Amino acid sequence: MDIVIWTLLIATALLILSPIVFMFTASLMPARDIVKMPYRWIPEELYLDNYAQAIKGNDGSYIYPRNILNSFIVAGIVSVTTVLLSALTGYGLAKFPFKGRNLVFLLIMATMMIPFEAIMIPLYLVATSLNIQNTYIGLILPFLTNAFGIFLMRQYLITFPDEILDAARIDGSGELSIFWRIILPNSAPAVATLAILTFRSQWDNLLWPLLISQSEEMKTIPLYIVKFAMEKHTNEGAMMAAASIASIPILILFITLSKYFVSGASLYSSRKG
């Protein structure tokens, strides 16, 4: 029985990992080798032309590096604003009693039920009327914060000892400096989880940039990959090179900070209220 379970687990792990290994190995092979079966899981030589073609683009415009930069800018800024706004609001909801607080919390939680896919068209119309298509502001604005982040920060801060906050107040600290110097540093695990989850989801975002990034300069990685995949001159190897480049940053993040990815996933199952 023991051996059966070990075998099943190892076989499943290999099966699940194989497409990722395929992506990396295929990115290092000439196109004709990729479709030669049986597939060589270890490339004979390191064929780097694919990477050159992915970065250069079929038209030689070198737009991919710019698109990668865009993804970093958008995902980075959205992570920062999401953490700051969620922490601020979560702190307010956790530690400051005021009339209507429960209603505010409920309203914010209600936005979880509005799927982005259902409001993308009105948002697009808002963006066109504000004339922010093709800008970083346009890419960032709809994602400044989210209900899940606020929920996460509120749950985390609700057990924070009031004595520490009161002591700081008696020492003459202002509320904003308490937030900045006591609350934020002391919520590091929640902040890290939220920042990483937000970064990942923005790195993955296809739908919104598809609507509002029309010019090549303002596209993000997912859009480049879609475009690159559609072009006739893209061979399989270059396609996988583009995909590998898109995946390396997020995989590095995953391998070094896997704890936060996992805690992010399991957070859902421990959510109360």
Add this chain to the structure above:
Amino acid sequence: MKRILKKGIEHKKARWGWFFVLPSLAFFAVFSFYPIVNALYTSLFRKRLLSLRPPTFIGLENYEYLLKSPDFWNSIKATLIFTIGTFIPILVFSLLLASFIMSRKRFQKFFQMAFYSPAVLSSVVAAAIWLLILDPRGLANTGANFLLGTKGIDYKWLASANMVRFSTILVYFWKYIGYFTIIYITGLASIPQSLHEAAMIDGANGWKDFWHITIPLLKPTTVLVSIMSMLQCLKTFSTQYLFTQSGAPLEPINVITLNIYNTAIRDHNIGRASAMSIILFIIMLFFTWLQFKASRSGGEVDYM
């Protein structure tokens, strides 16, 4: 004197409370509540993208059109097939994998990470990888021919209607199985060890323990996983988008989100796309309501 002071502090605290929540509230007002109300409003109009003509009020005509349109019902069908076809295997296999991992004393972390890794990749990257694997000359045909003992058959992963449906399900299953496995692991870890020990003392074997102790106590996790995976599936877009863009037939995988996108951006029909958005919203609202209801009926074991 003391009471007045206390009142003053409370007053001050309330003011700061509002100050802290206002930015987010303003944000949600503009970027969540306004758009959904706007979608509802627009769905009652005949409105074209980029058109200079003012929109005309047509009442429920968009909805009537959709409910009579075979194309829309096809989208509902495609979405439902995809959702049911994905979430049931995910439910079964993530529970199995989680129990397997939890039964090991070593390498738990390694397996969790290995299973979870596809979930961190972008959906577009995932779809691109599978486009190559499912190519007629690709690994999928070689693998299927090997497993089924056939020779040189092309299974038309991206060409025949049923196979392309199956392929989108496969991609999604591959991508999210690890994510839900981790949620089940959290659920399994929260069952007190003493319950399993008590069952063993009463003479239960591993299978009986799993069936009579683990499964019932996992009900809240199971509810959570099914609702979450269902909601995820209803919103699926990237895989179907990339597959159809690279030549897969549209009809079998024309899910609602893809239809909304095409109706608005390709056909410029904003009113009808809004009506579709509202229907999608109502479907998802129904499932969210179901989640609340199901999680409340969990009784003692309700730790959601």
